[in-house]
Amino acid sequence: xxxxxxxxxxxxxxxxxxxxxxxxxxxxxxxxxxxxxxxxxxxxxxxxxxxxxxxxxxxxxxxxxxxxxxxxxxxxxxxxxxxxxxxxxxxxxxxxxxxxxxxxxxxxxxxxxxxxxxxxxxxxxxxxxxxxxxxxxxxxxxxxxxxxxxxxxxxxxxxxxxxxxxxxxxxxxxxxxxxxxxxxxxxxxxxxxxxxxxxxxxxxxxxxxxxxxxxxxxxxxxxxxxxxxxxxxxxxxxxxxxxxxxxxxxxxxxxxxxxxxxxxxxxxxxxxxxxxxxxxxxxxxxxxxxxxxxxxxxxxxx
Amino acid sequence: xxxxxxxxxxxxxxxxxxxxxxxxxxxxxxxxxxxxxxxxxxxxxxxxxxxxxxxxxxxxxxxxxxxxxxxxxxxxxxxxxxxxxxxxxxxxxxxxxxxxxxxxxxxxxxxxxxxxxxxxxxxxxxxxxxxxxxxxxxxxxxxxxxxxxxxxxxxxxxxxxxxxxxxxxxxxxxxxxxxxxxxxxxxxxxxxxxxxxxxxxxxxxxxxxxxxxxxxxxxxxxxxxxxxxxxxxxxxxxxxxxxxxxxxxxxxxxxxxxxxxxxxxxxxxxxxxxxxxxxxxxxxxxxxxxxxxxxxxxxxxx
Numbered sequence: 001x002x003x004x005x006x007x008x009x010x011x012x013x014x015x016x017x018x019x020x021x022x023x024x025x026x027x028x029x030x031x032x033x034x035x036x037x038x039x040x041x042x043x044x045x046x047x048x049x050x051x052x053x054x055x056x057x058x059x060x061x062x063x064x065x066x067x068x069x070x071x072x073x074x075x076x077x078x079x080x081x082x083x084x085x086x087x088x089x090x091x092x093x094x095x096x097x098x099x100x101x102x103x104x105x106x107x108x109x110x111x112x113x114x115x116x117x118x119x120x121x122x123x124x125x126x127x128x129x130x131x132x133x134x135x136x137x138x139x140x141x142x143x144x145x146x147x148x149x150x151x152x153x154x155x156x157x158x159x160x161x162x163x164x165x166x167x168x169x170x171x172x173x174x175x176x177x178x179x180x181x182x183x184x185x186x187x188x189x190x191x192x193x194x195x196x197x198x199x200x201x202x203x204x205x206x207x208x209x210x211x212x213x214x215x216x217x218x219x220x221x222x223x224x225x226x227x228x229x230x231x232x233x234x235x236x237x238x239x240x241x242x243x244x245x246x247x248x249x250x251x252x253x254x255x256x257x258x259x260x261x262x263x264x265x266x267x268x269x270x271x272x273x274x275x276x277x278x279x280x281x282x283x284x285x286x287x288x289x290x291x292x293x294x295x296x297x298x299x300x301x302x
Numbered sequence: 303x304x305x306x307x308x309x310x311x312x313x314x315x316x317x318x319x320x321x322x323x324x325x326x327x328x329x330x331x332x333x334x335x336x337x338x339x340x341x342x343x344x345x346x347x348x349x350x351x352x353x354x355x356x357x358x359x360x361x362x363x364x365x366x367x368x369x370x371x372x373x374x375x376x377x378x379x380x381x382x383x384x385x386x387x388x389x390x391x392x393x394x395x396x397x398x399x400x401x402x403x404x405x406x407x408x409x410x411x412x413x414x415x416x417x418x419x420x421x422x423x424x425x426x427x428x429x430x431x432x433x434x435x436x437x438x439x440x441x442x443x444x445x446x447x448x449x450x451x452x453x454x455x456x457x458x459x460x461x462x463x464x465x466x467x468x469x470x471x472x473x474x475x476x477x478x479x480x481x482x483x484x485x486x487x488x489x490x491x492x493x494x495x496x497x498x499x500x501x502x503x504x505x506x507x508x509x510x511x512x513x514x515x516x517x518x519x520x521x522x523x524x525x526x527x528x529x530x531x532x533x534x535x536x537x538x539x540x541x542x543x544x545x546x547x548x549x550x551x552x553x554x555x556x557x558x559x560x561x562x563x564x565x566x567x568x569x570x571x572x573x574x575x576x577x578x579x580x581x582x583x584x585x586x587x588x589x590x591x592x593x594x595x596x597x598x599x600x601x602x603x604x
Contacts, residue, residue, distance in 0.1 A: 001488075149601075181597070184563020185522055186303075213556040213593030214563070217518040220487055247593055254515040261486020261516070291515030291549055295483070 004228035006265045008044065009256070010175070010205060011037050012249050013280070014065075015046040015080055017237025019058045020248055023284045027061040031068040033283075036276045037234060038075045041268040042252075046099065047077040050086035063093035078139060082113065087127050091134055098131055099175075100124050101141035102166065104159040105148035108179075112143070121165055128169045140166030141207065145176045145191055146183030156194035164198035173203050175231055178218070181211025181247070185221035192222045205229035208250050210236060210289075215250035216258050223262075230255055235277030236289025251290030253277055271296070306530035308567045310346065311558070312477070312507060313339050314551050315582070316367075317348040317382055319539025321360045322550055325586045329363040333370040335585075338578045339536060340377045343570040344554075348401065349379040352388035365395035380441060384415065389429050393436055400433055401477075402426050403443035404468065406461040407450035410481075414445070423467055430471045442468030443509065447478045447493055448485030458496035466500035475505050477533055480520070483513025483549070487523035494524045507531035510552050512538060512591075517552035518560050525564075532557055537579030538591025553592030555579055573598070 014034050018025060025033075030048075037045045047069065048062025062079060069077060078097035081087050090098050102120045103109040109117045124140070131138050144151075145159045163174040176195065178188070188208070195204060206227050208215040219230060233249030256270045270292075277293045288294050316336050320327060327335075332350075339347045349371065350364025364381060371379060380399035383389045392400050404422045405411040411419045426442070433440050446453075447461045465476040478497065480490070490510070497506060508529050510517040521532060535551030558572045572594075579595045590596050 184560055186564055210593060211597045212559050213515075213518060213553070214560060216515060217522045217560060220519045220522060247596075251515070257514050258486055258516060258519060262488055291512060294549075295513045 001224055003223050003262055003264060004226065006228065007223070007259055008229045009042055009252060009266055009268055010229060010231045011042045011045045011234065011252060012207075012231050013037065013045075013234040013237045013252070015049055015059070016231075016249055017233040019049060019056050020238035021058060021284055021286070023286070024058050024060075025283060027064045027068065029283055030061075030065050033276070033280055034065065034069045034077065036279070037273075038070065038072055040272040040276060041266075043074060043267065044076045044078065047079055049080035050089040050093075051080065051082055063089060066093045066095060076137075078137070081127060081131075083123060084126055084130060087130055091136075095136065097137040097139065098127075099139040099141060100127055100166070100171070101143065102162055103143040103148070104154050104162050105144040105151045107150035108144045108148045111150065117162065121162075121169075124166065125169055128171070132170050138171050139173050139175060140169075140171035141175045141177055142166070143177040143179040146178040146187055147180055149180050156191040159191055160195045160198040163195050163204075167199045167203065173205055173229065174199050175205040175207045175229075177207040177231075178209055178215075181209035181215065183208065183218050184214050185217045188218040189221045189225055192225050192227060196225065201226040202228070205231055207231035210247040210250040210254075213247070216254060219250070219255065219258065223264075234273060234290075235281050235293055237280065237284075247289050251277070251293065253290040253292040253296070257292045303526055305525050305564055305566060306528065308530065309525070309561055310531045311344055311554060311568055311570055312531060312533045313344045313347045313536060313554060314509075314533050315339065315347075315536040315539045315554070317351055317361070318533075318551055319535040319537075321351060321358050322540035323360060323586055323588070325588070326360050326362075327585060329366045329370065331585055332363075332367050335578070335582055336367065336371045336379065338581070339575075340372065340374055342574040342578060343568075345376060345569065346378045346380065349381055351382035351384075352391040352395075353382065353384055365391060368395045368397060378439075380439075383429060383433075385425060386428055386432060389432055393438075397438065399439040399441065400429075401441040401443060402429055402468070402473070403445065404464055405445040405450070406456050406464050407446040407453045409452035410446045410450045413452065419464065423464075423471075426468065427471055430473070434472050440473050441475050441477060442471075442473035443477045443479055444468070445479040445481040448480040448489055449482055451482050458493040461493055462497045462500040465497050465506075469501045469505065475507055475531065476501055477507040477509045477531075479509040479533075480511055480517075483511035483517065485510065485520050486516050487519045490520040491523045491527060494527050494529060498527065503528040504530070507533055509533035512549040512552040512556075515549070518556060521552070521557065521560065525566075536575060536592075537583050537595055539582065539586075549591050553579070553595065555592040555594040555598070559594045
């Protein structure tokens with residue numbers, strides 16, 4: 001068994017996490033969260049989304065958030081952008097990196113971003129051309145890579161096609177999202193296997209949700225295939241919108257604990273991260289979804 | 303990667319689970335729980351413990367529990383027995399299988415069963431001789447196989463020695479307990495590797511707690527080495543006595559979901575099991591610790 005020596009964690013808490021929480025945090029609290037996360041040693045913290053505040057009130061004020069954070073050298077703060085209007089706002093706010101999101105499943109695309117997969121690709125082409133002309137890095141998300149809440153199973157080939165198209169359009173990295181957390185290790189490994197034939201494995205990130213508790217086992221499996229970029233969310237912030245009481249993003253603390261045990265470097269301070277998780281859960285008035293976070297609090301690690 | 307075609311689940315909820323819950327359930331509720339679990343297709347359900355009700359009030363009335371359950375053909379209902387007095391009670395209650403428990407760590411042995419590892423082996427020898435003369439099957443537990451709350455790391459060789467000694471004394475199976483859930487996959491795999499040189503891998507069970515959320519990843523790793531017996535607890539019953547708010551036994555629902563995804567047969571009905579988990583959590587007035595249980599309830603699977 002071989003694993004990467006080093007893994008990059010892309011912290012999702014302030015964006016994918018918070019946007020799926022019921023509570024809406026103030027701009028100040030979101031700035032503190034991002035500053036704290038960067039101080040833990042994370043090199044990439046997704047910090048906001050330029051989407052309609054009518055639909056996603058949790059992400060309102062993303063420009064103020066970007067303006068208020070500390071931005072230490074070497075740390076990147078990407079923001080999500082659905083279309084050209086969002087891109088304009090992101091540019092105005094001084095974003096240096098954006099992310100676009102599509103789905104590998106037709107029904108999810110229709111319901112989540114109101115267009116077909118083919119139409120979404122046209123939209124991305126416009127956003128990517130404009131973004132790159134401004135020198136922005138662009139990351140691409142593919143959702144529903146291991147299953148769709150409407151269509152059920154999703155073929156790895158459909159994931160590879162979308163991932164490849166985004167990569168060809170100029171995304172430097174493709175994040176493969178098990179949006180509803182239904183995957184299991186062999187299916188995750190098979191999916192990565194198929195996608196890696198189309199996009200270099202070094203440019204693939206695993207974005208797994210822990211809805212069915214399988215995320216760490218799935219990460220363990222895909223790391224054996226060379227995946228070395230992992231999306232996760234402090235304290236497991238973010239529920240699953242398709243299963244309300246259930247867990248959302250895999251918790252960064254739990255991923256770090258796994259990686260430490262495998263001797264894989266991340267540069268992130270687990271203790272500081274767990275403290276941040278504890279703090280943000282108090283701010284949200286919600287239970288910590290990180291098992292490591294809960295256990296560390298209990299045994300007095302922080 | 304190769305996995306067993308079939309895995310036997312040894313259900314721990316009514317014993318290891320309940321004995322670590324704060325609430326004390328009535329004998330009637332415990333009987334219902336065991337009957338329901340057996341009806342889900344589980345072939346082994348640990349059903350009680352003949353220990354002092356002063357120390358473990360949750361297990362008081364284990365004889366009445368054994369007398370009251372349905373005992374369908376082909377299903378085994380082992381009980382835990384700490385010493386000869388417990389064995390006598392188990393025999394009187396008509397138990398056909400017992401389990402004895404020791405620790406791979408000296409400090410844990412002293413604090414948990416009030417004797418040294420060497421003394422515990424003498425005690426087991428007496429219990430095993432008597433039990434086998436009555437035709438009972440005996441299972442052996444080794445705790446702290448991946449770490450001890452007092453001593454920290456535990457050498458795989460110490461685990462192998464204790465496991466081997468119990469096997470030599472006549473235990474038909476050795477259950478390897480990550481009692482405090484601190485293990486990660488490579489350490490779990492290495493431990494099994496060392497132990498399997500002393501005890502046939504077919505006679506090894508993985509008994510992992512999910513305190514740090516690593517249990518499924520660890521199971522995934524040790525199944526690749528041929529382990530095909532897994533201890534788990536419906537709804538993740540049982541906290542960790544060394545980290546009070548934290549998770550205990552890995553949830554049977556989460557294990558079943560993993561195994562289904564790997565195409566491994568268990569004979570257990572996941573939906574019925576999840577319903578049972580939901581029901582017992584209501585009886586205990588506690589939150590379901592199974593992510594699969596929570597997700598299935600949310601998406602209306604039961």
